[in-house]
Amino acid sequence: xxxxxxxFSKTHEWVHVETDSTxxxxxxxxxxxxxxxxxxxxxxxxxxxxxxxxxxxEAFGEIESVKAVSDLYSPVDGxxxxxxxxxxxxxxxxxxxxxxxxxxxxxxxxxxTALQELMDYAAYQKQCAEEGH
Amino acid sequence: xxxxxAQTPLxxxxxxxxxRMVDFAGWSMPVQYTSIxxxxxxxxxxxxxxxxxHMGRLRFDGPGAPGxxxxxxxxxxTDQQPGQIRYALxxxxxxxxxxxxxxxxxxxxxxxxxxxxxxxxxNRAKIxxxxxxQLPLAFDVDMSDVTxxxxxxxxxxxRALELAQPLVELPLDTLKYYHGAETRIAxxxxxxxxTGYTGEDGCEIIVGARAVAGVWQSLVDAGAMAAGLGxxxxxxxxxxxxxxxHELSEAIDPFQxxxxxxxxxxxxxxxxxxxxxxxKQQTGRPQRVGLVVTGKRVPREGFxxxxxxxxxxxxxSGTFSPTLEQSIAMGYVAPEFAAVGTxxxxxxxxxxxxxxxVPLPFYRRTTKGTRT
Numbered sequence: 006x007x008x009x010x011x012x013f014s015k016t017h018e019w020v021h022v023e024t025d026s027t028x029x030x031x032x033x034x035x036x037x038x039x040x041x042x043x044x045x046x047x048x049x050x051x052x053x054x055x056x057x058x059x060x061x062x063e064a065f066g067e068i069e070s071v072k073a074v075s076d077l078y079s080p081v082d083g084x085x086x087x088x089x090x091x092x093x094x095x096x097x098x099x100x101x102x103x104x105x106x107x108x109x110x111x112x113x114x115x116x117x118t119a120l121q122e123l124m125d126y127a128a129y130q131k132q133c134a135e136e137g138h
Numbered sequence: 139x140x141x142x143x144a145q146t147p148l149x150x151x152x153x154x155x156x157x158r159m160v161d162f163a164g165w166s167m168p169v170q171y172t173s174i175x176x177x178x179x180x181x182x183x184x185x186x187x188x189x190x191x192h193m194g195r196l197r198f199d200g201p202g203a204p205g206x207x208x209x210x211x212x213x214x215x216t217d218q219q220p221g222q223i224r225y226a227l228x229x230x231x232x233x234x235x236x237x238x239x240x241x242x243x244x245x246x247x248x249x250x251x252x253x254x255x256x257x258x259x260x261n262r263a264k265i266x267x268x269x270x271x272q273l274p275l276a277f278d279v280d281m282s283d284v285t286x287x288x289x290x291x292x293x294x295x296x297r298a299l300e301l302a303q304p305l306v307e308l309p310l311d312t313l314k315y316y317h318g319a320e321t322r323i324a325x326x327x328x329x330x331x332x333t334g335y336t337g338e339d340g341c342e343i344i345v346g347a348r349a350v351a352g353v354w355q356s357l358v359d360a361g362a363m364a365a366g367l368g369x370x371x372x373x374x375x376x377x378x379x380x381x382x383x384h385e386l387s388e389a390i391d392p393f394q395x396x397x398x399x400x401x402x403x404x405x406x407x408x409x410x411x412x413x414x415x416x417x418k419q420q421t422g423r424p425q426r427v428g429l430v431v432t433g434k435r436v437p438r439e440g441f442x443x444x445x446x447x448x449x450x451x452x453x454x455s456g457t458f459s460p461t462l463e464q465s466i467a468m469g470y471v472a473p474e475f476a477a478v479g480t481x482x483x484x485x486x487x488x489x490x491x492x493x494x495x496v497p498l499p500f501y502r503r504t505t506k507g508t509r510t
Contacts, residue, residue, distance in 0.1 A: 045173045048458040048465075049434040067487075069436055071174045071458050072368055074487075 006104045012120065013037060013129035014080035019104060020123055022114070030114040032081045036068065038103045039133045046071040047096040052088040052109060059083060059112060061119040066109070079112065081119045087111040146191035147289045147347040148354055157366060163260035165192040168366040177365035178372050178460045181336050185295035186365040187357050194262030195284050195344070196269070198253040202278035207241060207253055210269060210409055212392060214402040218243040220251060223316045223331055226400050227392050228257075228265060229410030233417050234388035235395070236268060237261040238380065242318055244329065254329075256290075258382045272409075289350035291343050293362055294373075296503075298340035301360045305353060306330050310341060318342075324353045335370065337377025337501055372457050375466065378428060378499030384439060384454045385426055385468055391417050394470065396426045396498070424451055424470035428498040431465035434458065435486045437493070442485040443469050450475045453484060459500060466500050467493070 012020040017040035021033045041047075049069040059065050059079040066077040088110050092099065099107045114120075124132065143166040153159060157168030168189070170177060180186045198207060208215040213226035222243050228236040242254035257265045266283060273281055293302045299310040308321035308330060318331025328345035345353055358364060371381070380386050380395055391414065392401050403415055417423075431437055437456035442449045451471030459466045467484065475482060478497050483490040 045170065046175045046458075046460075048436065051435075069434075069458075071372060071436075071460070072169075074436065074438070 008038070008104055009126045011104065011126060012080075012123035013126065013132075014078065014123055015132065016078045016080075018078060018080045020080050020120070022120065025113075030117060031086060032083065032112045032114055033108050034080065034110050034112060035103055035108045036077070036099075037129070037133075038100070040075075041100040041103055041107075044068065044070040044073065044075065045100075047099060050093055050096060050109075052090065052092075053085050055085050055088060057085045058115070059085065061122075077109065080123060081112055081114055082116040083112040083114040085110055086113045144192070146189050147350050148189045148191065148291075151351060151354060152189065152364075155364065157364075160367070162367060163192065163258070165259055167192055168364075170366040170368040171364050174366075174368035174372060175460045177363060177369035180363035181295045181338055181365060181369060181373055182461055183296070185293060185297040185301050185340070185362040186336075186369070187354065187362040188292040188294065188365050188370055189289075189354070190292050190342070191285075191289040191347075191350070192259040193285075193290060194255075194257040194259060194265065195288055195290065196255045196257065196266070197282045197284050198255070198279055199282075200277075200279040203251070203253045204243070206273065206277045206279045207255070208406065208408065210272060211239065211241060212401040212408065212410070212414070213241070214406060215241055215243075215253075220245045221317045221319055223318050223333060224400075225316075227397065228268065229392070229408075229414065230388060231410055231413060233391040233410045233413035235382075235386045235390055235392060236388060237265050238382055238386055238397075238400075239265075240333065242329075242331065244318065244320060246320060260383055287347060288344050289347045291350065291354060291357070292334055292336075292340065293343065293357060294334045294336040294338045294340035295362075296339065298338065298362070301357060301362050302330075302341055302343070304360070305356055306341075306343070313341070315339075324349065324356060326353075335377075335379060336373035337379070337499060338373075338503055371455075372460060375455055375457050375468065376459050376461055376499065376501035378468070378501075380426070380468070381455060390470075391423070393417055394423050394425055422473060425473050425476040426454075426468060426498075427451075427471055427476050428496045428500055429453075429467045429469060429482065429484065429493045430462075430496050430500070431467065431484060431491050431493045433491045434465055435489075435491050436465045437467040437469075437484045437486055437491070441467075441487075443471055443475075443493075444483040444485055444490055445475055445480075447490075449485075450482070456484075461501050465491075468498070471495075 211226040326349040443451035453469040456467035
């Protein structure tokens with residue numbers, strides 16, 4: 006996916022919303038290239054179990070690099086319907102495709118209001134530029 | 139930031155080569171240029187280059203220098219031969235560690251002796267303040283802080299000496315481990331020593347602040363990879379080397395830290411000597427240990443170390459070891475839990491991860507060079 010087509014949270018998660026065959030909205034969540042570049046040297050990721058319900062802003066996992074650990078925060082409300090478990094064994098590939106094979110979890114939305122709070126790519130890039138490196 | 143950070147003479151190079159600059163002990167220093175793992179691996183497998191100009195360099199001149207230094211460090215100085223370098227500690231009157239230092243005995247071109255003490259950047263002001271009032275005229279010694287006049291770089295790794303040799307007049311293979319000498323470096327006067335903080339063979343180079351950029355660039359051009367403080371930390375941790383502010387502090391004495399080799403008590407006196415004589419006989423204090431964690435979650439400084447659910451110590455440094463591909467840590471535990479093989483756990487953000495005590499260092503290179 007192209008980052009221009011995604012929504013972003015202040016905490017550097019990206020969101021892509023699709024409608025599944027039942028008409029439900031499902032959000033695919035990942036981590037931005039900017040965040041991965043800041044982390045570097047990934048060593049560990051922990052993802053939630055399928056079925057867990059998450060509220061916006063709730064920590065659902067952690068990603069750890071040689072020098073630091075970061076919590077992963079849900080940018081939406083809903084239930085986890087899929088997790089990218091094989092990522093744990095191929096973390097080194099995550100930075101090369103953060104917006105495609107780098108997806109972390111899929112969350113079936115219970116409420117869509119949180120989407121209003123997310124930024125488009127241009128606004129997110131502005132936030133990153135302000136944070137600097 | 140309230141106060142301006144000090145900059146080494148290589149600051150512009152770091153900033154223009156992707157160095158991620160951070161505040162380290164009041165200095166703007168690169169934590170990494172590319173990735174910590176890449177810079178770490180280059181050190182283990184080839185050669186890397188560290189700017190260590192932030193470290194404090196104190197020079198001592200005069201016939202009283204060895205006697206004075208012998209009165210302020212834990213290791214005997216008076217029998218140190220020209221060219222010899224020793225790791226030592228500076229302790230307070232209670233035996234607590236004020237700093238860990240290298241003491242160099244050097245000779246100038248005329249054959250005159252002088253001495254150098256290399257101290258941690260974070261402790262430089264403290265050590266100068268500690269030494270200054272102890273410099274009575276009777277000692278016949280002058281101390282000068284030459285930190286800003288001289289720059290310092292470390293070339294580390296199995297190819298380090300080969301890459302550095304074309305710049306250094308002195309044949310590096312004649313320099314024994316933990317020895318150093320004045321020589322010409324890229325045409326400038328300087329000091330080279332067979333020392334380092336990575337667990338690899340290599341050398342450290344001291345040259346004038348104005349000459350260092352050329353030396354650095356020549357080493358980069360020869361194939362050494364610039365490495366930052368991030369890799370310096372993972373490398374020293376694998377090598378089981380303590381870092382002041384983590385494994386060492388004024389609340390820790392040398393015996394707890396396992397640094398007995400750096401303490402000579404017999405027939406000497408120095409600040410902290412009498413306290414250390416007593417501490418050497420006492421047991422029951424927490425001991426420094428190495429820990430290997432079973433899972434990949436990384437123990438960090440301050441995390442509790444557990445035995446059967448009870449806190450028995452805490453982590454002072456931890457990382458994911460790029461060489462061993464395991465999470466490793468150093469920490470202090472009550473002595474009954476310090477034996478190699480003891481099964482413990484580390485509380486990693488609320489969840490206990492199993493760990494066990496291993497001998498230090500975690501990593502030992504297979505070729506030449508042992509600390510003397």
